[in-house]
Amino acid sequence: MDWANLFSIALGAILVNNFIVAQFLGICPFMGVSKKVETASGMGMAVIFVMGLASAICWPINRFILEPFNLTFMQTVTFILVIASLVQFIEMFLQKAMPALYEALGVYLPLITTNCAVLGVVLQNTQNSYGFIESVVYGVTGGVGFLLVIVLFASIRERMEFSEWPKAFDGFPIALVAAGLIALSFMGFSGLKVVF
Amino acid sequence: MNPELLRAAIIAVVVLAALGAIFGLVLAFAAKAFAVEKDPREEAIAGILPGANCGGCGFPGCGGYAAAVAAGKAPVNACAAGGAAVADKIGEIMGVSAGASVKMLAQVHCTGCGQNTKKYDYVGLQDCVAASILPGGGDLGCGFGCLGLGSCEKACPFDAIHVVDGVAKVDEEKCKSCGKCVDTCPKHLISLVPYKTKRHVAITCSSHDKGPDVRKLCENGCIGCTLCAKACPKEAISMVNNLAVIDYDKCIGCGICAQKCPRKLITVDGKVPEPKPQAPKPAAPAAAPKAEEPAKKEEVSAAASGEQNV
Numbered sequence: 104m105d106w107a108n109l110f111s112i113a114l115g116a117i118l119v120n121n122f123i124v125a126q127f128l129g130i131c132p133f134m135g136v137s138k139k140v141e142t143a144s145g146m147g148m149a150v151i152f153v154m155g156l157a158s159a160i161c162w163p164i165n166r167f168i169l170e171p172f173n174l175t176f177m178q179t180v181t182f183i184l185v186i187a188s189l190v191q192f193i194e195m196f197l198q199k200a201m202p203a204l205y206e207a208l209g210v211y212l213p214l215i216t217t218n219c220a221v222l223g224v225v226l227q228n229t230q231n232s233y234g235f236i237e238s239v240v241y242g243v244t245g246g247v248g249f250l251l252v253i254v255l256f257a258s259i260r261e262r263m264e265f266s267e268w269p270k271a272f273d274g275f276p277i278a279l280v281a282a283g284l285i286a287l288s289f290m291g292f293s294g295l296k297v298v299f
Numbered sequence: 300m301n302p303e304l305l306r307a308a309i310i311a312v313v314v315l316a317a318l319g320a321i322f323g324l325v326l327a328f329a330a331k332a333f334a335v336e337k338d339p340r341e342e343a344i345a346g347i348l349p350g351a352n353c354g355g356c357g358f359p360g361c362g363g364y365a366a367a368v369a370a371g372k373a374p375v376n377a378c379a380a381g382g383a384a385v386a387d388k389i390g391e392i393m394g395v396s397a398g399a400s401v402k403m404l405a406q407v408h409c410t411g412c413g414q415n416t417k418k419y420d421y422v423g424l425q426d427c428v429a430a431s432i433l434p435g436g437g438d439l440g441c442g443f444g445c446l447g448l449g450s451c452e453k454a455c456p457f458d459a460i461h462v463v464d465g466v467a468k469v470d471e472e473k474c475k476s477c478g479k480c481v482d483t484c485p486k487h488l489i490s491l492v493p494y495k496t497k498r499h500v501a502i503t504c505s506s507h508d509k510g511p512d513v514r515k516l517c518e519n520g521c522i523g524c525t526l527c528a529k530a531c532p533k534e535a536i537s538m539v540n541n542l543a544v545i546d547y548d549k550c551i552g553c554g555i556c557a558q559k560c561p562r563k564l565i566t567v568d569g570k571v572p573e574p575k576p577q578a579p580k581p582a583a584p585a586a587a588p589k590a591e592e593p594a595k596k597e598e599v600s601a602a603a604s605g606e607q608n609v
Contacts, residue, residue: 138357146359168314177311181318188322192329199333214352214360 109240111297112233116244119295122220123252124286129220133253134278136214143257147250149211151243154224156193157186158242161225162235175229182225190216220249256285340392341369347388349381368393376456376477383456390457390475403476404469404494405459408505409445409486410564411466412518416440426450431485440516443506445488451480471569492545497568498552500545502527504564507540519562527556527565 122128129150136146161182169175194212197205215221224245228238259281268277345365352360356377358367367373368389375393376386421430421438427450430437437446447465459473460480467480471494481489488505502521506513510522523541528534535549536556543556543565557565557572565571 132359136357136359142357142359164318168318172310172314173307174311174314177315181315184315184319184322188326191326192322195326195329195333198335211359211363213362 107297109237112237112241113244113247114295114297116241117248117251118289118292121248121252121289121292122223122245123249124282124289125293126223128223129218129249132211132214132218133249133256133282134275136211137253137257137260137278140254140257140261142211143253144250146211146214147246147253149215150218150220150249151246153186153190153193153212153215153218154221154246154249155239155243157182157189157221157225158228158238159235160189161185162228162233162238165225165229178226178229179222182222186221186225187216220245252285252289256282259285338366338369341365343392344368344389347381347385347392348378349385374477375475376479386456386475386477394475403491404471404499405474405476405478405480405489406492406501407445407460407467407469407489408501408503409443409466409488410503410517410519411445411447411464413439413441413444413516413520414447414465415518416516426453428483428485436486441506441508441513441520443486443488443504443508444517444520446486450483450485451489454479454483493547495552498554499568500550500552500554500557501566501569502536502543502545502564503566504542504562507542509541519564521564522562524561526559526561530555530559 116122120126123130123133132146132150137143164181164185165175165178169178169181174181190212194205197212224242225238228241231237231241233241260278263277263281272280342365345362348361348365350361352362356364356373358364358373358377361378364373364378368375371393375389376383378385378389417438418435418440419438421433423429423433425448427437427446427448430446430448436442439446445462445466447462447467449462449467451460451467452462456477456479457473457475459470459475460467461470462468467484467489469480469489476491476494478491481491486505492501504519504521506517506520508516508520510524513520513522521542523538523543525538525543527543528536528538532553532555533549533551535546535551536543537546538544552567554567554572557567563571
């Protein structure tokens with residue numbers, strides 16, 4: 104097991120190539136579910152959960168079904184299918200088997216079906232030809248990065264409620280300005296490398 | 300046609316169809332195996348919502364919002380995409396079952412009498428927010444009064460608030476206490492108060508001016524005389540910065556404050572009661588039925604016992 108490699112993947116997914124502020128994936132829930140810290144953290148947890156599971160499920164499908172049939176060009180379509188079914192299945196399963204976890208995540212799960220960050224993570228897994236463990240680590244830590252940024256952003260939006268801005272910036276425009284500033288600050292992590 | 304290409308296409312279609320069929324079967328099976336009963340209202344609300352999962356309400360998707368409404372944690376009209384029509388329908392669903400909880404009501408704290416005294420003639424946009432930006436906070440003599448230009452009327456998704464004779468009036472039947480008017484009013488005249496269907500007491504003034512100033516501007520603005528606060532048997536009225544404010548947790552709706560108020564600005568059920576003490580009048584009719592009731596009961600019991608004897 105190459106721990107250093109896994110650590111560098113994790114660091115990259117959380118800070119350097121953060122899904123939201125560096126790759127601009129998953130912007131829809133990022134803008135939509137970031138009005139309260141509470142809902143934002145719930146969404147973040149659900150994304151970690153789904154990204155990890157999607158990575159784990161999509162890797163064998165890619166390795167044992169798509170690659171032998173020379174169907175890697177169908178990855179995007181297949182993964183959409185897999186993620187959508189997976190999310191639906193998880194939702195039903197959790198509701199029955201783990202109501203507590205369903206209560207915590209459940210309401211955020213349907214929204215994740217169409218979250219492009221999840222599709223992005225499984226596609227990047229194949230593009231970077233990650234192994235199974237690497238894929239899962241990349242998926243989970245990508246979710247952690249999502250959680251970090253969405254919670255930061257929600258905290259800022261809660262504070263912004265008390266500040267004043269020109270009327271024309273009401274609502275999403277001012278939120279987008281704030282998001283841009285966060286992205287700018289995360290640029291500071293670019294070039295960060297782990298040297299062992 | 301290139302046979303290689305055709306073969307690849309067929310394989311792709313077959314593999315994807317097979318994957319789709321497998322997932323479909325698993326989901327169909329899971330739907331049966333993991334079926335859980337839900338709050339029927341939640342499903343009814345989810346059915347009404349547009350289903351776009353836009354997240355505009357601040358909840359994660361329409362399902363999350365429906366669950367929050369069903370649990371009473373969200374207002375019925377937070378769906379901007381659905382608008383008033385959807386809010387109305389959800390209100391109907393929740394209104395039936397939410398009847399037990401305390402109904403809130405938007406209360407306008409102004410009698411509108413300040414319309415008689417104007418600082419200047421306002422000829423701008425017919426909108427309170429626009430008018431209130433002007434020097435003096437609008438044309439009204441009283442700096443706290445209702446401008447009567449109907450911003451609340453436009454904001455109300457339920458057609459429940461209207462400007463009548465220069466002051467906003469709330470229709471208690473239609474008001475669903477969404478708070479849109481509260482947020483809109485630039486004068487902060489409207490607040491959500493617990494609505495008692497019988498004997499709802501309200502103080503219809505927001506002026507923090509001192510007594511003599513209020514007298515000049517308005518016939519029945521609160522002059523901060525504290526008579527109501529002293530008269531209240533439950534100490535439900537307190538004076539906040541020259542203005543009487545009701546604590547609805549303590550108010551029992553006796554209406555003594557309304558009778559005492561020299562400015563006739565405290566209303567009971569939307570009307571100003573006669574200033575003269577009415578104590579003897581209601582007491583007499585109240586006493587008479589009480590005297591009759593025991594007699595009736597005796598008759599009934601006598602009849603019942605008579606039947607039993609037979």
